Amino acid sequence: MTRTVPSTPCSGQKPGTSGLRKKVKVFQQPNYAENFIQSVFDVVERAPGSALVVGGDGRYHNRTVIQQAIRIAAANGYGKVLVGRGGILSTPAASNVIRKYGASGGLILSASHNPGGPDEDFGIKYNIANGGPAPEAVTEAIYARTQTIDRWLTVDAPDVDLDRLGSTQVEAMTVDVIDSVSDYAELMESLFDFNAIRANVEGGFTMAFDAMSAVTGPYAIEILENRLGFPKGTVRNGIPLEDFGGHHPDPNMVHAHELFDTMFGPDAPDFGAASDGDGDRNLIVGRHRFVTPSDSLAMLAANAHLAPGYAGGLNGIARSMPTSAAADRVAEALGLPCFETPTGWKFFGNLLDAGMATICGEESAGTGSDHVREKDGLWAVLLWLNILAVRRIGVDQLAREHWARFGRNYYARHDYEALPTDRADALMAELNQSLSSLSGKPFGNLTISTADNFSYLDPVDGSTSSNQGVRILFEGGSRVVFRLSGTGTEGATLRVYLERYEPVGGDLDRETPEMLADLIRAADAIAGIARHTGRTAPDVVT
Template sequence: MIESSCRFCSSLESWLKPSKFKLKRVPEFQQENYTENFIQCILDGGLGQNKKGAVLVVGGDGRYLSPQATNIIIKIAAANGISKLIIGQNGVLSTPAVSTLIRKKRTNGGIILTASHNPGGPKADFGIKFNCENGGPAPDQVTDKIYELTTNIKEYKICPDLNVDFSQLGQDSFQIENLGTFTVQIVDTVEDYVQYMSEIFDFEKIKSLISGQLTGKPLNVMADSMHGVTGPYISTILVDKLGATSKNLLRTVPKPDFGGCHPDPNLTYAKNLVDIMLKGENDLGAAFDGDGDRNMILGKNGFFVTPSDSLAVIANHINCIPYFKQHGVNGFARSMPTGCAVDKVAAAKNIRCFEVPTGWKYFGNLMDAGLLSLCGEESFGTGSDHIREKDGIWAFLAWLQILAETKLSVEDIVKQHWKTYGRNVFTRYDYENVDAAGANLMMNFLEPQLPGYIGKTLTANNVGFKIIKADNYEYKDPIDGSGLRIFFEGGSRVIFRLSGTGSAGATVRLYVESFVEANDTNLFNPAQELLKPLVLVALDLCQMEKFTGRNAPTVIT
């Protein structure tokens, strides 16, 4: 019989914003009672009256502090009357795999230990999030409740003597005093997810593409897991299921500090993959982030597919994917800052397209209502209604399926898309860890001027841009989001937004989108050349350097 007890504690610092989680550094989670407090608040706020007898999935990207946090979750869950935890072996599950298990096992939700695409290590980032029974991120009303509880928590419940070896597959049950049976099932990290992918895609056809049987020439792929959680998944799928070799894989061994790299799949942090693809020896490249929900797609010679274009191409070829042939297509969606390329595909196919705030939970709301099948964010997130999270490996497999059906190169597919729909040339400038006061001053300076911009023409490098609309974006649905937007005649736009996805300082994000008509002679010009005039206009409007002290972005994507 395992005894449970209550331990008194002081309340957490106010470290959560009411509408979303905010990451913290590892040392802050290591403070006395800090992680225990938060897990207790997640169970109380996330499950409410359904806490006793609930079943939860637990896993994460294996970053530093994950084993200790998993152990705490087990002890506190038992003391709170949770009936069962389904835990990935060694506490490891990708974020898409957690969503898969929640939906497959019909659990009450799950706890994910991750700081997504942020660095890991003893002094780096850690995070804990709660996913609901639909498999998706907790909605605002749940995170609001969790936040409220963290401000006045006085005690947490724990079984201090309960010790579970979560390194071995299997199931154990324990009798908890006054609460009954508590079961812990340790499951294979990759099995359920890989099986699901084999049902969604035609693995045999993709295998014949990679081997060369389909086209007469092998498709050389290169997948970079950046020492994140996707290593075991991508090696199982590519090598064991699709016939590739270990030479097609990079950095597949998950490490608590991601090998010292920043596990964010973009042109800056995945430069190793970019350099390999530039050699022209590989036909398709993909990189994934720390927890497996983001992706970057590259073609031969380093041809970069922007996330906005990737979403639009998948939408245009959506019937290549067996899953959609079976389930149909209910709608497309993108986050507000994401390039509008998918809108044009939706219009051509007479399919509804939604624009939502940044945050995957907004897509989940539409999916649960049966209105959405495919969606994406410019921050390298792509996914569908197969789960309720973005899914990096799914996006990579979608591209492989499209290549198998079209028998074209990545670059040819994208350029053919531009010639059909026009080109939404897109870039994002990230100014990371800027002084928060300066960033807010910039936004406060810019917003009141928006109405006065309408009708004006701004010029840079002898190119004029006439402003037809300017606003602070508000989502006209149950939940709202924001961003300062300026629209120009001809379909171009710029967006200014503060982001809260880091653990320190503020991140200013500048989104620039310039539309080029399909018959324009400049259609295939380099993106930065096409975007430069509008970038200069945007930087002049917001006076970035004056308010932030930055004369260049940290990352350009």
């Protein structure tokens, strides 16, 4: 029987780039998670008796909120809930389940690459029926509802056994605990030449994969070790832990330093990779060669035709605005359209659904294609493995040959984390006010050609997204981008993106910090980073 629980609005429930993210203790407050889930159900489109997908990255508080969501879904007229065994669903696997089983949408419980544990982060985001993140119109409607909500609905029912495959009734609703690993692995086998990869492994090709004690572990073990034949132990930290083993599950040079030590050591394997907390990001590093996410997008797009799922060619390439223009050069060479979107995978959804783009990427280690509507860390790793197996070369050689053909976009992102929000806002406000006066100004040996705040006109639905980040473009093709991140839970994170293009025949194999030194100095001078933040160096460089 449905029970109505009176409630009042909770402050701060505006979804960010990837849903609602707060500290666990915030979500543990009475009515907090329930209000948000009910607000989602109050506004999203669905037919009576629709299916809902629920799962998360296994972080602390995951199982509790899954049980809450199941009861609230039963009270709100859903006919079925599909949940991953153990409550585990990687973000790309959740997108696949939504699409495969025709669900009306899904709740993904994750804070992605943010740390987990009782004192750390938790998150909820809603994905729509195409498997992708809810667009801005939906998230705005959810937020509006959180500000007026006065009740949430539930049923009195025991917890569902999330560790046992099979069906359970919760009132009139069926809960199916499914093996999402098998579903996802079958999808990957339909896209990639597993025989070619297996043959490369049998020929001595070696790999190290760090699952970072996060959600990708079970998927990576099944695919890399069980189906592709890599030796047991190839997948490190493969068991998902509620606190990610006390580590920060962000696949970059700082938080995946053990993998970097391995790949730059004397006995490095041929290929190294990692994924993040919820499985949608990736790290690619060859023997003594790190590949930036921007370069990885470009290199994958240039070679995707070598995988069976993309043998017919690409419809187009899309990248987020802060991502380097390396993919643009590939698109131009292949005669393909290239779309520049705001940060956030939801902006790729329309392009993918309309068949205008096939491969998409973000500089924050997210790459994916039209096989789902989320970025997909393990997908990117498998496409790399497919390409290397067919071309019979290593990562370093592939990178050098790519730059010799297209030139190189030296690129880095500097993150200033947990800044006081008022200081970060003041920096951006002052920077925006200065834009009209920056054109033509010199900074060292660099001269600004144009400066603006990026605005995106969606070519599919005609919607406009403004205020998406400040772009400073210099003569000769270099640029700096400034934006505040929407993925943190504490204070504000200022992200500064630095890019220098070196054409074919130029210096294509220099150290990135050396090549970006002038841009780093110019960025501080233009935005007054040290003056506003008190920081003389970023917290994280990727």
